[in-house]
Structures are given as structure tokens and as C-alpha cells.
Amino acid sequence: MAVFIIRRLLWMMLVLLVVSAITFILLRSVPGGPFNTERGVPEPVQRSLEEKFNLSAPLPEQYLKYLTDITIPRITGEEFRRSLTNDYLINMPLPFLGEKTYLRWMNFGPSLRVRSRTVNQLFLENLPISFQLGIAALVVAVAIGVPSGVVAALNRNSWLDYLSMGIAITGVSVSIIVSAPLLQYLFGVQWKLLPASGWGTLQQAILPSFALGFTYSALLARLTRASLLQVMTEDYVRTARAKGLSERVVVIIHALKNALIPVVTVIGPLFALLVTGTFVAETIFAIPGMGRYFVTSVTNRDFTVVMGTILLYAGFLVLANMVVDILYAWLDPRIRLS
Amino acid sequence: MAVVEGNRDLQSSDVVKLETHIKGESLWASAGKRLLRNRLAVLGGIIIILTILLAIFADAIAIKPYFETDLPSGDSAPYWVTQVFTSMVPVENGGYVKINNDYPLGADKLGRDIFSRIVYGTRISLAVALVGPILALAVGVGWGLVAGYFGGWIDNTMMRIVDIMYAFPTLLFIILLMTFFRFSTATPEPGSFAYAMGQLDKSMGGLLFIFVGIGLTSWMQMARLVRGQVLSAREKEYVESAKSMGATTPRIMWQHILPNIMGPLIVAETLTIPQYISYEAFLSFIGLGVQVPTPSWGSMISEGSRAVSSYPNQAIFPALALFVVMFAFNFLGDGLRDALDPRMRGVE
Amino acid sequence: MKKGLFFVLLLALFVALIGGVVGAQDEPKVLVTGRQMGSSDIPTIDPALAEDVPSVQVIDELFVGLVRINEETAAAEPGMATGWTVSDDGLTYTFSIRPDVPWVRYNAGSGAVEQLTDADGNPMFVTAQDFAYGILRALSPETASPYLYVYQPWIAGGLAYASGEGAMEDVAIRAVDATTLEVTMARASSVTPLIFGMWGFMAQPQSIIDEYAEFWIDPENIATYGPFALKEWVRGDGGSLTMIKNPLWPGTDAVPSSSIDEVQFVFLDETVQLTNFEAGTLDVSEVPGTEIDRVRASAELSAAYAVSPGTCTYYYGFNVEREPFTDARARLAFSMAIDRAAITEDVLGAGEIPANFFALPSLNAAPVLAQFPEGGVFSDAAAASALWEEYLTDVGKSASDFNLTLFHNENTLHSTIAQAIQQMWSETLGVTVQIATADFATYLDTRGNYDVYRAGWCYDYPDAHNFYYDAGFHSDLIEENDTHWTNSDYDALIDQGFAAPTVEERINLYAQAEQILVHDDPAMAPIYYYVTDDLTAPGITRTYSNITREHYEKWDINR
Secondary structure, three states: OHHHHHHHHHHHHHHHHHHHHHHHHHHHOOOOOOOOOOOOOOHHHHHHHHHHOOOOOOHHHHHHHHHHHHHOOEEEOOOOOOEOOEOOOEEEEOHHHOOOOEEEEOOOOEOOOOOOOEHHHHHHHHHHHHHHHHHHHHHHHHHHHHHHHHHHHHOOOOHHHHHHHHHHHHHHHOOHHHHHHHHHHHHHHHOOOOOOOOOOOHHHHHHHHHHHHHHHHHHHHHHHHHHHHHHHOOHHHHHHHHOOOOHHHHHHHHHHHHHHHHHHHHHHHHHHHHHHOOHHHHHHOOOOOOHHHHHHHHHHOOHHHHHHHHHHHHHHHHHHHHHHHHHHHHHOOOOOOO | OHHHHHHHHHHHHHHHHHHHHHHHHHHHHHHHHHHHHOHHHHHHHHHHHHHHHHHHOHHHHOOOOOOOOOHHHOOOEOHHHHHHOOOOOEHHHOOOEOEOOOOOOOEOOOOOEHHHHHHHHHHHHHHHHHHHHHHHHHHHHHHHHHHHHHOHHHHHHHHHHHHHHHHOOHHHHHHHHHHHHHHHOOOOOOOOHHHHHHHHHHHOOOHHHHHHHHHHOOOHHHHHHHHHHHHHHHOOHHHHHHHHOOOOHHHHHHHHHHHHHHHHHHHHHHOOHHHHHHHHHHHHHOOOOOOOOOOOHHHHHHHHHHHOOOOHHHHHHHHHHHHHHHHHHHHHHHHHHHHHOHHHHOOO | OHHHHHHHHHHHHHHHHHHHHHOOOOOOOOEEEOOOOOOOOOOOOOOOOOOOHHHHHHHHHHOOOOEEEOOOOOOEEEOOEEEEEEOOOOOEEEEEEOOOOEOEEEEOOOOEEEEOEOOOOOEOEOOHHHHHHHHHHHHOOOOOOOOHHHHOOOEOOHHHHHOOOOOHHHOOEEEEEOOEEEEEEOOOOOOHHHHOOOHHHOOOOHHHHHHHHHHHHOOOOOOEOOOEEEEEEEOOOOOEEEEEEOOOOOOOOOOOOOOOOEEEEEOOOHHHHHHHHHHOOOOEEEOOHHHHHHHHHOHHHHHHEEEEEEEEEEEEEEOOOOOOOOOHHHHHHHHHOOOHHHHHHHHHOOOOEEOOOOOOOOOEOOOOOOOOOOOOOOOOHHHHHHHHHHHHHHHOOOHHHOOEEEEEEOOHHHHHHHHHHHHHHHHHHOOOEEEEEEOHHHHHHHHHHOOEEEEEEEOOOOEHHHHHHHOOOOHHHHHHOOOOOOOHHHHHHHHHHHHOOOHHHHHHHHHHHHHHHHHHOOOEEEEEEEEEEEEEOOOEEOOOOOOOOOOHHHOEEOO
């Protein structure tokens, strides 16, 4: 197990390295820079800005510098002065090395466009909101998907089966760019039942998490249904039935528990998908999350923010997959990690 | 030598084809029957056929060219629309909606016919629905075939690349790719490759780069699938025998392995069609889609949703179109899956 | 039992969700406004770095310039300066600064706005030194203000310093004592006082900036002195910024002490703003162009609706290095072929004004239609068509020989207007024009490579000079000018207009310059003047600004 995790972690670093390189190359091949403004920037100013933010060196050098800033931890006892170019995500005191000794790690750099905020601040302030939205959407997806899958399986080929699968397919057919404005219009404007935008209260969370989560409930419903049907044909369920246990007890105690294993395993990647897919919901419902930053930073050529966001989300995806693999092996001993 | 080899090859492949044919026939036939029994899947199929007809005969069906503006009729709506959306009160009744029954679903801000634009929009959605899977198939199959067949370090390297591509958050990567393709072709001098691509994209109304962008982010699943299939097919007798008869590697891959695995792959890819449609809509929604005035449902929804309180028809009709087509593809795909894998239905 | 893990997980998710959502803020609101804030986070509230409307709106309330621009008359009123004298040669300005304005900061712990003290415990007041520091900071190449182009030519020595050739000591600005500031200008002009109302030239707290570097604008670090103090700043698109009344601001005639206790700016898309306004959670809202008809038709909304002049001109620039726009006739024909009234009435509809001159009519010294009814460019399809035919015959080409591209940055409004104009050109001139779009960064970088590009100019200080000079049409700024157009007669008229002593003379000179710029040798086609329209909830007494930013200290709420 430990070997497996270490190997996966090493692999993850390599993946992130390649991801960052591809992103860097794509990003820097596009015209325009972060300091472009309608009024124009005088030549000397442009130069001094590029100097300050490490954009004047040859590209490979810039890339290396960026990588070192993020990856190489610094153990230092120097007087630390936080600034735009000097802001670390991890500042761990190391009291056994000296009173003012700190381990400082992961400097994702400043936001070049705003010039008053670092990418780390963005992570700390806006990412949690995207996470909350992702979790809320996941809860919606599970709350709709799993029960309708169970209902469909228990009443297979009846109208209930068709109805719940029909609802599931409806869900997957509604793109969020359709459902989000529609929900906002109906509940926020027409019927005035829920706040039309914003983030911070439970009411405000309902519409966006529903718009985001509904789509994925179909996946869970289908999976639950198939898995449950499969499990119900297995020997131990038949035995339970033969013992004369009521159908309900059989389903709940024996079948469902086992049927949910594959469902649990998709929740990890699903969650990753939800968190990285919050962009539309954040735009339409005016939620100050991370998703919108990505798009605006691409259009603004805010290089550091784009790089930071991609790296973060990529790391998150890889981690989520790893956790699922481990979880899967743990839940089902027949599967061995390799 | 070549002749002999050709002969041998012909014979062995004939056998294989026949085998597949017999095997395939019964499989496909029974699957077809099951599919036809699924009424919702049939409905989905009918809707898709209708949509294809709509796209082909758009010129005849649309009542106006999609780009024709009529500023004084901007934002007008036919009477029946105001009856459905009761918040849209006509000017005559003290409201704000201009009534103009020449537009069956109303007109947008520039007085363009929404119905006609939806009709033309089917072309974009279907083009993406068609080309997206083909691109993913082409890249993914090639990739998986090579990796699976050769195995060893080639397989390892190629599959690690797939893993890396997987690590990219899809939507973010598409945005980045689209920005890259669109705008890095904005400056080069005429004559260069990038310039030619940029011009081609422009002449296709921006579709080229959408295809490339979506294609580049969606072939990995296919590659994995193909590799798995190849790995198991490689051990099969017909491949062994073809090998022993001296058939070359490309030939084995192309003539023996590929035909045997193609069926399930196409089915698998069909299931992803709604995803391509929604990607295009998403890209158009955030302004990275087709170029104006080419109508795309995504951009129509995006523009319409800015006026959703005043003129809900401008967003809801294209949204409905998108929904119906996605719905049809999903139902068909779901039916197809169940038909091919009866266990999923759990009928027997 | 480990199979129960799933349920534990689910429960954990619920707890995380509820904890996360409920744990967020719920602050008391007084005035909530989305007006002129946009839907993105405010980029900065650093006076030296600000360049956009939302940032400037906030800065104008947290800080006060030597001169305060009156939001209704756009005139220069005494701000932090109680008055100023000008030397006989019109070059040297001596400002007397109020002695009684302390630097303050909101203390989240005590919930009060508190006066700041220096290292020795003495209260800090805003001084002439703070202004000298602030102005020099805005001019410094180190600061790299995006507004440097606008700031640098005014003060003697400023241009050299800003471009890295001169020393800071040679900038002619001097704090004589704590309350007296002496500034010598590079050239004499009646425009000068307005410059000292610009946000970059506010007093700035050197000790704070030295201590916190770029983070000095964070609520826990910042020092301000205007009628409001910074209370909270929820960063991010869809976030908000809250200002609280500064009780230590001594009310003045131009900048009274505020009646409102708190102003919360929310960063929302205008569509979302209107939704919130109708739901009653927003006091002041913008109105999306697509919703205006409904707002006007509704008794309730139309009573809350008001339109005031804007500060920008929308125009198309012609690339004079590309056929057919190398010829002035072609440019004029394309300009006249634009049906401006159709754009303002059918496409926009908020009361935007068709533009026949480049400079906004509300600007100081700008020529206006009433005075020059024949001046500028007018929409005239027949004349456009005739002129275009004349050009085509001259060069021996047909309209179909041209494959032109119109370029704009990605935006629904620009796109709608471009498609309308595309049709007009096609119908009137028979020319097929392609539309190309790009994101803003690419657009700024590459718009000079296209035949026609969309642009807008919003004034920085309310004088026509800002349009004629700073927008880039003067050959001093040729590098900034993507039309690549120059005209020496135009340059001469602008230079004379800048120095002319009376407004009448300036208007006459500018009218001649306009004639060249938009008609005789057009560089561009002015299309319309923006307006600002918004909705105000009942019970709010307010001013209607003509300079985009509002002075909320003059507002009141009674409900």
C-alpha cells in the first residue's frame, strides 16, 4: 500500500510537470500580455513591469523560475516580508531549528493583472467557495440519483422504472447553460421563491447546486440500478430470500450495501468533475468562486493565475483518482493495487 | 512473394470476416430487435432523423436567412408567444412587446427570425455531434491500436501520455486550447501554416477550431478502450494464425484486429454524442464558439439569457431545441446500450 | 463495518456543506448598489494603479483630491485644498491644504473607524507631503501606473521622470510646509485644475505603503481619509466591497459628511442586478439594454428609472494603411453609411445619443451640435453611396474587390452593433465585411492589423483635450494610435486649443479639429455617446452624476 501511494505520488508530480509545461507553452504562444490596457503602457514602464514579474527572461528560464518558486521549499530564518512576489502557501514554523525558522513552500506568484493579490490569496479565498458549490452539487446528485436508481431496480420494467430512468435521462440532457438561467428565471424572478444569485446562505445554494448536480444524478441512477440488479442475482441475496426475509429487508440490508460499492467509486471523480465544472453556475449565479477566475485570467493573459488554477485542478483530479483506487481496493478485497 | 502473401492474407481474412459476420449478425440482429422494443429509444431515433432532415433542408425550411436583420422589428414576438409567456405583455395592452406574427417564435434584438436561426443552428450541433466522435475515434483508435499491439515500452509511454491528458480539467483545457488556436493564428504572416489554419477556421465560421479543441480533449477514453480490446484480441487465434502466415503488423492491425473491435467502439462513441453537443453549446455560451452571425444554440441561449426576464422566448426556444436533441441522443444511446448489454436491463 | 463508510461519507458531506454555507457572513446593509461596478472583482483601490470605473468610484470616496470634480457640473471645486493661487505665467499652482483631516482605518474588532497614529503615538493628518508623495508615486516608472500616459505630460519634469530619463527630484512639486503644496506645470492651460481631481493625484500614506507594499490596500492595512472608510472587501467575481462612513471627515461644501452609514458595492452582471432589484435586495441597479422596454412599460420600474449622460464615445477606427481606407472618401463613405439613429434607437434604446463629433458634448470646451449644426459627420446613406461610387470609379474597382474585416473584442453588445453595421455597409455600399472577434488582450495587441476596429473612449478628466489628445489621434501618441492616422493641421489645432485662454476660442479651434478628424480626413467614425441609466429603490434621495462615479456622501435614505 505504502509503495503504491509513493509511486502514485511520484507519478503525480511528473504529470503535473507535463501539464504545467503544456499550459505554459500554449499560454505564451497567444498574443497579448497581462499589462495591455486601452490607454497603452509606455515602453519603459512595460519593461520595468516585465522585469519585476519575471517576464523578460527567455521563456525556458521563466518557466524554470516559476517551477522552482512553487516546488522548492525554503527553510529560512531570515526576516520575512510578505509581498506580491514573495508569498508562500505553506509557512510552517520549525521551532526545533531556531526560533524564527520557517519552512516556506509553494509560491504561486502574484496575479499579474490585478497587481494587488497573489494567486495564493485567490486559492485561499475563492477556492473554498467552489468547493462548497461542488459538494452541494454532489449532495444533490446523490440524493436524486441513488434513490431513483433503487426505485428503478426494484420495479424493473414497470412504469416506475421507466419514469425514474426517464427523469435521469432528462437530467443528463439538460445542459447547465439551459437549466441555470431557467431555474434562475422561474424561482428567482417569476415566482420569487429563492434568491436569484449570490453565495453565503443555504437558500442561495439551492439553485446553483441543483443546476449543477441534476445533470450528474443520471449517471448515479443508472449505475445504482445496474449494480443493484446485478447484486440481486447473487447467491447470498438468493439465500437471504430463501430464508424468508422480506423483500425490503433483503434489499436494504444485503443488496444495497454491496450494490453501492461501484457508486462510491465514481463519487471521487464526479466530485472532481463538479468542482472543476462550476464555471457556468458561478457566472450565472454570481458566485465568487474560482471558476470564473480561470476564464477571465485566460482572456486577460494573467499567466500566473491560469497556471496556478490548471495545476491546482489537475493535482486535484489526479489525487481524487488515486483516492478512489485506494478506496476501491479497500472496499473490495478482490481488487489488488498494482 | 507479395502475391503469395496477398493470397494467403485474403484467405485468412475472409475466414475472419465470415466469422464476424455470422457472429455479428446474430448479435446485431437480436440487439436491433431489443432496441426496437424500447419505445423511448425509437422516439429518440425518430427525433434525430427529423433533426438531420432539418439540417439538410434548412434553406428550404427556414423562412428567412439567418443573418438578415430588421432593426425596427427587433425583439418582436408573435401573439401566441405572449399567450404562453404571460409576463410578455403586448404594447397594445400597455406592455412592451411588439407583436409581429411574421416571426413564428419571435425575433431577436436585431430583428432576426429566431425560428430560422434555430433551424440553421441544427447544422452546427449536428456537425459537432458527427465530427466530434469521428475525431475521437480516429485519434483514439489509432493511438490505442498502436499501444495495445506493440505493448512494452511503447504501450507504456503512450498510455502514460493518455494519463497525463486525463489530468487536464477538461473545460479549462478546452478554453485554453480554443484561445490558443483562435488567437495565435491572429497575427502570423500570410503563407504560414498557422495563417492558413486561421483562414480555414474563419471560412468554416469558427467550426474548425471547435472540432480540434473538442477532439483533442476527448480521444483518451477511446484510446484506453481500444487498447484493452487489442490486448485481448491479440491473443485470439485468428491473429495468431495471420501472424504465423507472415502478415505484416499494419496489415494485422488494420484487417484483422480493427474490424473485430470496431462495432462496440462505435456504439461506445455514440453514447458520448450529447457531450459533444453540450461542449459546443458551452463554448458558444462563453463566446469561444462559432463566429457571428452563424447561429449556434449555445450562443443564442447565451444572448437570450441576458433578456430572460423581458423576452424569455429568446432563450427558451433555442434551449428547448438543445434539450430535445440531447434528449433524443441520450435515449437512443441508452436504448442502444441496453440492447447490446442485456444484463444492464436485467430482463432475462 | 466498513461498508457503512458510504453513509458516513455522505453525512460528512452534508455537515461540510451546511457548515460552509451557514458559516458565511451576514452583515447589516444600508445602501446596496451595483451601479457602475461590473461583474468582476474590483481590480484595485490603489489610487496610483487604478484605471477602471469601479476602482475609481471607490477611490473617489475613500480619498479626496486637492480638487474635487463636481459630479453634476463636472467643474473643479475645492477638495482637500481650501483654495489655490496661480502665478502670472499660469504655470505655478500653490495649494493650501486642509489641516484637519486625519488618516483613518476601520477597526473590525471595535467596529469603529479609528484615527491612525505614527510611530510616536501622534495622530497622523493628511499633509502636503502626503500629496507630493502620492503624485510622485503615480508618476514613478517603478509604480508603473497604467495611467502614466495621462499623468506624465502635465507637471514640469514629470515626463522625463516617468520615462526613466529624469530624476524624481526634478519633478517640479514641493511641499512648502504641512499645508502648502507648490506645483509647476510644463505648459499653461485652463485645463490644469481638473488634473488635480484625478485619482492618481490623491494623497497616499507613505508609511503604510512602505510597510505593507502592494498589500497596503487590504482592509486591515489601508489608511484613507475621505468621507468613507473601507470596511470589508469580499474579493472575487460576484463579491462586494463595503464602505463605512468616516466620522472624522470634516464635512466641506464640496464633500459633506455622509448621511448614509454604509454603502455596499456588489459586483454583479447587470442582468443579475435587475433580478436582485426586482427581488428587493438591491437599492440601485443598472438596466441591461435588453430589458429597457419592459422597465419603461412597468409603472413601478419606470418610476425608479433614470437616464443620465455617460462619459464615453463609441467609435470605429479605420486603418488608413489598408485599402480602401487609404482614401479619405472611402472612410467618410463608411462612416456616413452607418445609420446611427437605428443603432441608438433599435439596438440600444436607453437614450444613447447618435454621435456626430468624437468628443462628448458634455465636456468642457467641446463643440456641440447646437452651436455647429453643420459640423461633424452625419449618417446619410445616399451621400455615402455616391461618395463610395466616386471612389470606386476613381480607382477602377468594384465593391466586391474588397474583402474587409471588422474587429472587436468579445462582447455581446459589440457583437450586436457590429452585425447591424455589417448589414448597413452591405446594403448601402455593397461591401461584404467579415466580423472578427478576440478576447481583450489579443484585441488590444492586434487591432492595428485589421481594416476597421471598434473602440471606445471614456474621459479621464472632463475636458475635450482628453479626447483630442490622450485618445491617441495627436501625433505625439502615434504609437498608441492603431488607425495609424496623422494630420499636422489637426495637431496644430489641438495644441492651440490647449493653450487658448478662453473657452470660446478653444471651442472654435476644436470644432475645426473635429471637422478634420471625423469628416474632411476622417480617422474614425463616431457612432454614439453612452448614457448611464439606473433604477433607484423608493425612499432614496440621490444625485445624478454626469461623471459616471457617484458621490454617495450626498445621498440619503428615508424609509
